[in-house]
Amino acid sequence: MRHFLKTLGMAGAVLVTPPALVPSAAEATTTESAPMPSNRSFQIWIGGFRHRALAAGIRPQVFDAAFRNAQLLPDVLDKDRNQSEFTKPIWDYLDSAASDSRVANGKEALRKYARLLSEIEARYGVDRKIVVAIWGMESSYGSHRGDTPLISALATLAFEGRRGHFFEGQLIDALKILQHGDVAPDDMTGSWAGAMGHTQFIPSSYLAFAVDFRGDGKRDIWSDDPTDALASTAAYLAHAGWKKGEPWGVEITLPRGFDYSQTGHRVQKTAHQWEALGVRPVHGRHLPDYGPAEVLLPAGARGAAFLIFHNFHVIGRYNTADAYVLGVGILADRIAGGPGIAADWPRDDRALTFSERVEMQGKLTAAGFDTHGADGLIGPNTVAAVRAYQRSIGMVPDGYASLDVLKHLR
Numbered sequence: 001m002r003h004f005l006k007t008l009g010m011a012g013a014v015l016v017t018p019p020a021l022v023p024s025a026a027e028a029t030t031t032e033s034a035p036m037p038s039n040r041s042f043q044i045w046i047g048g049f050r051h052r053a054l055a056a057g058i059r060p061q062v063f064d065a066a067f068r069n070a071q072l073l074p075d076v077l078d079k080d081r082n083q084s085e086f087t088k089p090i091w092d093y094l095d096s097a098a099s100d101s102r103v104a105n106g107k108e109a110l111r112k113y114a115r116l117l118s119e120i121e122a123r124y125g126v127d128r129k130i131v132v133a134i135w136g137m138e139s140s141y142g143s144h145r146g147d148t149p150l151i152s153a154l155a156t157l158a159f160e161g162r163r164g165h166f167f168e169g170q171l172i173d174a175l176k177i178l179q180h181g182d183v184a185p186d187d188m189t190g191s192w193a194g195a196m197g198h199t200q201f202i203p204s205s206y207l208a209f210a211v212d213f214r215g216d217g218k219r220d221i222w223s224d225d226p227t228d229a230l231a232s233t234a235a236y237l238a239h240a241g242w243k244k245g246e247p248w249g250v251e252i253t254l255p256r257g258f259d260y261s262q263t264g265h266r267v268q269k270t271a272h273q274w275e276a277l278g279v280r281p282v283h284g285r286h287l288p289d290y291g292p293a294e295v296l297l298p299a300g301a302r303g304a305a306f307l308i309f310h311n312f313h314v315i316g317r318y319n320t321a322d323a324y325v326l327g328v329g330i331l332a333d334r335i336a337g338g339p340g341i342a343a344d345w346p347r348d349d350r351a352l353t354f355s356e357r358v359e360m361q362g363k364l365t366a367a368g369f370d371t372h373g374a375d376g377l378i379g380p381n382t383v384a385a386v387r388a389y390q391r392s393i394g395m396v397p398d399g400y401a402s403l404d405v406l407k408h409l410r
Contacts, residue, residue: 037159042155046070049159049168052168053172056172058179059179063175065178065185066151066178066185068185070149070152070155071152072155073152075192076157077156080162080192087351087353089299089345089349090351091347093327097324097331098334098340102136105141106129106331109132110129110132113226119213120231123234125242125244126237127242129332129336130237130311130315131233131234132332134199135199135226136335137324138195138200139198139199141198146189146191148190148191148192149189151171151174154171154174171203173203174188174194181217183220196222198221198226198230199229206219209232210235211228211231213228214228233318236317236318237315237317237318240317241314243314246311247288247309248308248309249306249307249308249309250281250287250307251282251283251304251305251341251343252274252279253282254305259277260387261387262277263295263398264295265294265296266384268294269292271287271288271290274293291309291310293309296308296322297398299346299400300399300402301396301398302349303343303346304341349403350403352402354376355376356403356406357377357401360386360405360406361375361376362374363409364385364389369385369386370385378401384399386399386401387399389409
C-alpha cells in the first residue's frame with residue numbers, strides 16, 4: 001500500500017509538507033549523479049534472487065513466468081535517487097486534495113457505486129465516504145492506477161535501490177500474489193514504487209488485508225471493476241480499529257490567549273475539557289464528544305485548527321502524514337455535501353525545504369533545544385523543540401517549524 005512506502009520518508013505530529021514519496025517533475029532534484037548499473041549485473045542478481053525466492057516458497061515455474069520479461073528500469077532508479085527538496089505548503093496540498101473537480105468526481109462515484117458501497121459499509125462498518133475519499137486521493141477514482149510493470153519495478157529497486165532489503169521482501173510478496181493466481185504477470189502493474197490498484201496497496205499489505213468481496217476466488221484490485229479494491233480498503237481500516245459512526249475530526253476556533261502547549265498529538269482531552277478552555281467548533285455550538293481528542297495546527301497559529309478523534313489515527317495507518325489524513329477527511333466531508341475549510345491560511349508563507357528543515361534541527365539542538373537528530377522530518381521532538389525555542393524568545397509557541405523560526409535561529 002502506498003501509505004507504507006510514504007512512512008519511510010515522512011513522520012511527525014504536525015506536518016507542514018504533503019505526504020509525497022515521489023516528487024513531481026518540478027519538485028525533484030537529483031541528489032547525486034550515480035552511474036546506472038548494467039543489465040548484465042541485473043541478470044546476475046536475478047539468478048541469485050531466484051534461489052532466495054524459491055527458498056521462500058515460490059515455485060520455479062511461477063518465478064520463471066514472472067521474470068520472463070523483467071527488465072532493469074532506469075527511470076525507476078532515477079526516481080528513487082531523487083529527493084523532494086521543495087514541497088508544497090499544507091494549504092496548497094489540501095486545495096488539491098479536496099479540489100472542486102475531485103469533490104464532484106467523488107460525488108459521482110458515491111452515486112454510481114451506491115449499492116456496492118452500502119454493502120461494503122454494512123460488512124466492515126467503515127464510512128463509505130472515507131473509502132471513496134481514499135480512492136480519490138490514491139488514484140483519482142481509478143483513472144491513475146499506474147502502468148509500470150510491478151515485477152520489473154520491484155526487482156529494479158531490490159537490486160540497486162536505496163532500500164533493497166525492503167523491496168526484495170515486497171518482490172517476494174508480489175510473487176506470492178502471482179502464485180495464488182489473483183493476477184497474471186503482465187497485468188500486475190502499478191506505481192514505480194510498487195503500489196497497485198485503485199487504492200494503491202503494496203504487495204505485503206495486499207497479502208495481509210486484500211479481500212475477495214464477491215467470492216469469485218480472486219482478490220482483484222487491478223481491473224476496471226473497483227469492488228475488491230474498495231472492499232479491501234474498508235477491511236484494512238476496520239482491522240486498524242475504525243469506530244463506526246464516528247468522525248475523523250472537526251474544524252475549530254481557539255480563544256484569544258490560548259495555551260499552544262496544549263496542541264499536538266501528545267495532549268489529549270475530552271470535548272468538555274476543551275470547551276472549558278474556550279475551544280469551539282466552527283459549525284455548531286458544542287464540540288462532538290468522541291472520547292480523547294487532540295488539537296492539530298497543521299500551519300501553526302495562523303492557519304486552520306482541527307480537533308481530531310480516534311478515526312483520524314485510523315486513517316493515519318493508511319498513510320502516516322497528517323496532511324494526507326486531513327486531505328482524506330476534508331474530501332470525504334465535502335463529498336457528503338459539507339463545507340470546506342473556513343479559516344484562512346498564511347499563504348504569504350512557504351514550506352521549508354528539506355535542507356532548511358535539517359538546518360533548523362541542527363540550530364535548535366545547538367541552541368539547547370534538542371530535536372534528537374537532524375533528519376529533516378518534523379516529528380514530535382522537533383515540534384517540542386520549536387515550541388520551547390519560540391517561548392524562549394517571545395514568539396507564539398505553536399510549535400510550527402516556519403521560515404520565521406529559522407530566520408530567528410540564524
